[in-house]
Amino acid sequence: MSAKIMGFDAYNFNFFWLMLLTAIEVGVVAQSENMAWATLIFVLVSIGVVKFIGIAAVFMHLRFSPDSNVLTATALFPVIFIVLLVLMVGLTSPSAVENLPAFCRPGYYGL
Amino acid sequence: MSDDHGYHHGPHEWSHGAPHNSWAPIIISIGSGVFLFFFAKAFTMNEGMNGYIYDSAPLPLAIAGLAIIFAGLISWWKQDFSFDGSYEPQATHGSTPFSNVDIRKVGMWVFLMSEMMIFSSLFATYIRYRTSIDSCYSLEGTVVEPGTACWLPASYFIAKGGEHAHSTLGFMPDALVPGAINTFALIISSYTIVMALKTAKRTDLEHAERSIKVRNYLGATFCLATLFLVMKMIEWFIGFHIGPFEAPSLLSDQFTIHNDAYTYNYGHGAEAGAMTVDIRMAASIFYLTTGTHGVHVFAGIVGLGYMVVKAHKGGYGPGNSVSIEYFGLYWHFVDLAWVAVFPAFYLY
Numbered sequence: 001m002s003a004k005i006m007g008f009d010a011y012n013f014n015f016f017w018l019m020l021l022t023a024i025e026v027g028v029v030a031q032s033e034n035m036a037w038a039t040l041i042f043v044l045v046s047i048g049v050v051k052f053i054g055i056a057a058v059f060m061h062l063r064f065s066p067d068s069n070v071l072t073a074t075a076l077f078p079v080i081f082i083v084l085l086v087l088m089v090g091l092t093s094p095s096a097v098e099n100l101p102a103f104c105r106p107g108y109y110g111l
Numbered sequence: 112m113s114d115d116h117g118y119h120h121g122p123h124e125w126s127h128g129a130p131h132n133s134w135a136p137i138i139i140s141i142g143s144g145v146f147l148f149f150f151a152k153a154f155t156m157n158e159g160m161n162g163y164i165y166d167s168a169p170l171p172l173a174i175a176g177l178a179i180i181f182a183g184l185i186s187w188w189k190q191d192f193s194f195d196g197s198y199e200p201q202a203t204h205g206s207t208p209f210s211n212v213d214i215r216k217v218g219m220w221v222f223l224m225s226e227m228m229i230f231s232s233l234f235a236t237y238i239r240y241r242t243s244i245d246s247c248y249s250l251e252g253t254v255v256e257p258g259t260a261c262w263l264p265a266s267y268f269i270a271k272g273g274e275h276a277h278s279t280l281g282f283m284p285d286a287l288v289p290g291a292i293n294t295f296a297l298i299i300s301s302y303t304i305v306m307a308l309k310t311a312k313r314t315d316l317e318h319a320e321r322s323i324k325v326r327n328y329l330g331a332t333f334c335l336a337t338l339f340l341v342m343k344m345i346e347w348f349i350g351f352h353i354g355p356f357e358a359p360s361l362l363s364d365q366f367t368i369h370n371d372a373y374t375y376n377y378g379h380g381a382e383a384g385a386m387t388v389d390i391r392m393a394a395s396i397f398y399l400t401t402g403t404h405g406v407h408v409f410a411g412i413v414g415l416g417y418m419v420v421k422a423h424k425g426g427y428g429p430g431n432s433v434s435i436e437y438f439g440l441y442w443h444f445v446d447l448a449w450v451a452v453f454p455a456f457y458l459y
Contacts, residue, residue: 011309015302022298026291029270029458030283044454051450059301060443061436067212071220078224082231090235093243100242 003064014058021047021054038103135187139180146176161369161391188417192424196431219437223444226407230448233400237455240392247388251377257387258371265397268364269346270458274376275364277357285358289342289351290457294449296342300335301446303328304439307422311432318425325435326422332442333415339408343401368395397456404452407445414438 003010025047032040057063062072102108149169157164202209202217209217240262247261255261267273272284279285307328313321345351350360365373371389378384418438421427427435 011302011305015298018298018301019295022294025454025458026283026287026294029287029454032270032458041459044458048450048454052447055301055443055447055450059305059446060440067209067216070208070212071216073208074217074220075223078227078231081228085228085231085235086238089232090238091242093239 003058005058010058010064014054018051018054021051025051041103133187133190135183135190138183138186142176142179142181142183144176145179146173149173149176156369159371161371163369184413184417191434192421192426194431194434195428196433199433213433215437216433216440219440223440226444226448229403230400230451233396233403234451234455237396237400240396244392247375247386247390248377250386250388252382252384255386255388258389259386260389260392262393263366263373263375263388263390264393264459265361265366265456266458268361268366272358273364275357275359279355279357285351285356286346287457288356288358289346290453293339293342294453296335296339297446297449300332300339301443303331303335304435304442307332308432308435308439311427311435312429314429318428321428322422322425325427326419329415329419329422329435333412333419336408336412336415340405340412343405347398366390366394366397368398370394400452401456404445404448407448411442411445414441 005013025044028035028040028043028047035043056075060075062068062075065071149172152169153166153173155164155166156162200214201211202214204210244260244262247263247267250259250261269286269290270284272278272286275286276284280288283291307325310316310321310324310328316324346361348360348362350363351358361367368391371391372387373390374385375388375390376383376385415438418427418435
């Protein structure tokens with residue numbers, strides 16, 4: 001793949017940001033005692049999602065290749081089963097709904 | 112597929128000795144099944160469910176399973192060693208949705224889909240029990256019956272440092288250092304494997320020079336993967352006692368899958384307290400998930416070992432660089448799984 005992102009080699013560009021995000025991730029946890037719990041989770045999940053996309057899109061060639069689209073669709077196919085797994089297994093505890101953290105409940109975000 | 116075979120699409124010719132007609136994956140699968148079945152039979156939980164009974168009788172059959180796996184690998188590698196990329200079958204034109212896509216590439220993605228389901232089931236289990244068992248933190252200050260089950264996450268021992276929050280670096284407990292090193296090691300190894308692919312595709316280099324560079328990138332990936340497993344062993348069993356660092360192992364901290372009487376100390380001064388709790392569930396799910404990931408890393412190391420040897424013999428070039436790409440897909444998946452495992456199990 002000789003794709004470029006913002007004029008830089010895609011692999012190098014992706015690697016630089018992945019390293020930076022990982023450093024932030026570890027640093028945030030190191031300072032977790034000084035952060036609100038919800039903020040910590042939000043930062044960790046956000047960084048995780050961005051890293052996930054970076055690795056899948058650039059390193060796994062789900063972008064910038066002629067067959068990227070069909071392979072992206074293939075890779076995303078299990079998502080429906082993953083959602084079902086989480087809903088039907090992960091949240092089947094009798095008290096799971098009542099004991100969900102506040103940030104997962106209606107009203108937490110003023111909605 | 113190259114033109115020298117006279118056609119462009121489809122795995123219709125099986126006489127090339129190319130790896131696409133190999134029985135090896137099936138042999139390896141059978142060997143894995145035999146090994147896992149009999150290895151599991153060697154260990155049974157005791158009546159109190161706080162220890163195990165070891166029976167050596169099934170072990171010979173477990174070893175036989177390993178031998179079958181090894182035979183399958185040798186067979187597969189012998190077939191692949193001479194593969195120069197001259198026969199890369201593609202899905203037949205018009206066979207939507209994969210027209211003209213390499214069949215091996217599609218096969219690898221289908222394999223990765225099954226891998227996603229494995230890790231998803233582990234995460235669903237994690238969510239299931241984490242939402243249904245009280246956190247040990249939430250029980251602090253209350254009267255707790257000894258042996259009460261509660262969730263003491265691995266992050267208590269790792270990200271918080273447990274009762275031994277020694278911090279050499281000043282901004283993170285020593286116990287987190289192996290996990291942090293591992294996270295960087297996997298990210299860097301993802302980069303080195305794509306650089307191996309990029310280099311193998313280069314046509315501006317002499318074959319010998321290109322082979323050395325490819326071997327070095329693959330070798331770096333191998334070393335980083337090995338570092339990952341070594342750090343994991345240090346974290347689980349040995350403890351991080353290198354230089355000024357001082358972090359006990361999870362084993363010596365008694366974070367084990369059959370600890371139903373863990374003494375959890377909390378608070379300071381007048382608010383200090385202790386309770387005896389059952390932490391088996393949290394420990395089981397932690398070791399099962401991170402252990403499954405570790406097994407994937409180990410499988411990657413075995414594959415990388417072969418690829419380094421093949422690269423050293425000059426076995427990779429622009430014609431068959433896709434083999435590195437397909438292994439790379441697996442390796443990036445292992446990295447992706449860690450992206451999810453690390454914050455969920457080590458940091459939260």
